[in-house]
Amino acid sequence: MLKHFDKAEGSFTKNGKTLFWKGLNDMNKIEKVVSQFLDTQTNEAVNAATSSGAFASGQRRSFSTLNNKTSPFSNGRRMYSTSSRDVKRIGLIGARGYTGQELIRLVNNHPSMEIAYISSRELEGKPLDGYTKSPVTYVNFSPEQVKEKTQSGDVDAWILALPNGVCKPFVEAIDGVEEGKKQVLCDLSADYRFTDSWTYGLPEFKIPGATRISNPGCYATGSQLAIRPLLAQLGGNPSIFGISGYSGAGTKPSPNNDPNNLKDNIIPYSLTNHIHEREVSHQLGHEVHFMPHVAPFFQGISLTVNIPLNKTMTSADVRELYEAAYENEKLVHVVKGGIPVVKENSGKHFARVGGFGVHSNGKRVVIVATIDNLLKGAATQAVQNLNLSLGLGEYTGIPLD
Numbered sequence: 001m002l003k004h005f006d007k008a009e010g011s012f013t014k015n016g017k018t019l020f021w022k023g024l025n026d027m028n029k030i031e032k033v034v035s036q037f038l039d040t041q042t043n044e045a046v047n048a049a050t051s052s053g054a055f056a057s058g059q060r061r062s063f064s065t066l067n068n069k070t071s072p073f074s075n076g077r078r079m080y081s082t083s084s085r086d087v088k089r090i091g092l093i094g095a096r097g098y099t100g101q102e103l104i105r106l107v108n109n110h111p112s113m114e115i116a117y118i119s120s121r122e123l124e125g126k127p128l129d130g131y132t133k134s135p136v137t138y139v140n141f142s143p144e145q146v147k148e149k150t151q152s153g154d155v156d157a158w159i160l161a162l163p164n165g166v167c168k169p170f171v172e173a174i175d176g177v178e179e180g181k182k183q184v185l186c187d188l189s190a191d192y193r194f195t196d197s198w199t200y201g202l203p204e205f206k207i208p209g210a211t212r213i214s215n216p217g218c219y220a221t222g223s224q225l226a227i228r229p230l231l232a233q234l235g236g237n238p239s240i241f242g243i244s245g246y247s248g249a250g251t252k253p254s255p256n257n258d259p260n261n262l263k264d265n266i267i268p269y270s271l272t273n274h275i276h277e278r279e280v281s282h283q284l285g286h287e288v289h290f291m292p293h294v295a296p297f298f299q300g301i302s303l304t305v306n307i308p309l310n311k312t313m314t315s316a317d318v319r320e321l322y323e324a325a326y327e328n329e330k331l332v333h334v335v336k337g338g339i340p341v342v343k344e345n346s347g348k349h350f351a352r353v354g355g356f357g358v359h360s361n362g363k364r365v366v367i368v369a370t371i372d373n374l375l376k377g378a379a380t381q382a383v384q385n386l387n388l389s390l391g392l393g394e395y396t397g398i399p400l401d
């Protein structure tokens with residue numbers, strides 16, 4: 001049976017379900033997944049297998065292991081199954097918000113996705129402006145209606161772009177359908193980022209192929225991109241000074257998104273224990289210290305990250321490590337000379353990493369990362385994750401320049 005898979009890259013289709021692989025080099029480790037796929041041909045089988053013992057170590061491999069191409073997926077990539085529909089139907093709950101609106105724009109320009117439903121309590125009954133694929137009207141779905149639409153197979157993937165703490169009834173509705181009717185779900189909130197049965201969707205470092213994806217936080221994405229290539233060289237706890245545009249605080253009025261409060265100002269908040277401090281520490285397996293600020297610009301984040309080193313390094317040593325790490329990652333750009341600035345990254349779908357200022361004693365480096373909080377920090381990353389889970393190309397529909 002396994003000789004079907006004895007190739008670096010390819011796919012295998014049975015009963016309308018397709019299993020994709022790339023860069024496989026360890027047949028023993030994938031045997032369980034392949035067997036389950038061939039036995040049942042269900043999304044659940046592949047997902048259960050990828051989170052089973054066969055892949056748990058691969059999914060949690062450190063960056064350097066993945067980069068050294070010793071993972072079963074040498075490129076950090078993936079095994080998943082798909083429905084047979086060519087254009088995947090997306091249901092979006094929380095469509096009025098900043099991230100929801102970015103998701104609508106991305107789906108509008110995506111060759112293999114379309115809007116099935118957009119839900120907002122405030123905009124119910126209003127037409128969706130600016131969406132060109134078909135006329136769509138906002139609905140206000142209850143969890144029960146979400147369950148019905150999942151059960152009927154009318155949606156291939158749900159995206160929840162809701163505030164923290166309100167997703168659970170929708171997740172339970174999507175989970176509550178019969179086996180075999182479950183569809184992919186990507187949640188943008190922080191509610192499932194510490195839940196082992198979900199996949200933390202940072203595709204540059206994890207192996208997706210998931211049906212329950214927890215999209216990382218915006219600061220947390222930029223911070224991990226800035227730190228992970230140096231995980232093996234950490235000589236202490238990284239400190240992260242973050243400044244976000246006020247769209248990071250969502251649309252619900254608060255002092256942190258009030259233009260009068262922000263005018264000529266920069267506001268420190270959550271000085272310790274911000275949820276992204278816990279998220280990054282949890283994901284890296286190494287404690288970090290994070291100090292967030294919000295500034296008067298709308299969109300974008302700048303992170304200045306101080307990293308103690310356990311050995312003497314030069315700026316060129318560090319930069320080369322990052323260039324190697326992100327060589328094949330189209331949504332992370334390494335800045336060769338100079339320091340990335342937030343203004344140049346706003347509206348871009350990729351993050352930038354640079355600076356690489358090494359102290360004269362060679363034992364401390366300062367790295368600067370910029371990321372658009374609404375794009376690679378939220379909506380773009382959700383589409384990147386869904387592309388992978390739905391069997392599409394990782395960057396399909398994502399502008400790369």
Ligand SMILES: NC(=O)C1=CN([C@@H]2O[C@H](COP(=O)(O)OP(=O)(O)OC[C@H]3O[C@@H](n4cnc5c(N)ncnc54)[C@H](OP(=O)(O)O)[C@@H]3O)[C@@H](O)[C@H]2O)C=CC1
Nearest residue numbers: 094095096097098099120121122162188189248250251373
């Ligand atoms: N903004 C950012 O930079 C980032 C945000 N995130 C996360 O993404 C999620 C969405 O963020 P963002 O778009 O900024 O948020 P917004 O505040 O801009 O939007 C929230 C959306 O949820 C809906 N909503 C609010 N409360 C409820 C409720 N109780 N039940 C059902 N719907 C509700 C709102 O629409 P309506 O009131 O019309 O129903 C709106 O569509 C959050 O979890 C956030 O933490 C993640 C990364 C970055």
Ligand SMILES: CC(=O)N[C@@H](CCC(=O)OP(=O)(O)O)C(=O)O
Nearest residue numbers: 188189190217218244248249294
């Ligand atoms: C400026 C601002 O307020 N930013 C938000 C980050 C938005 C985000 O990514 O939040 P989640 O982790 O909840 O998804 C904050 O600090 O809470």
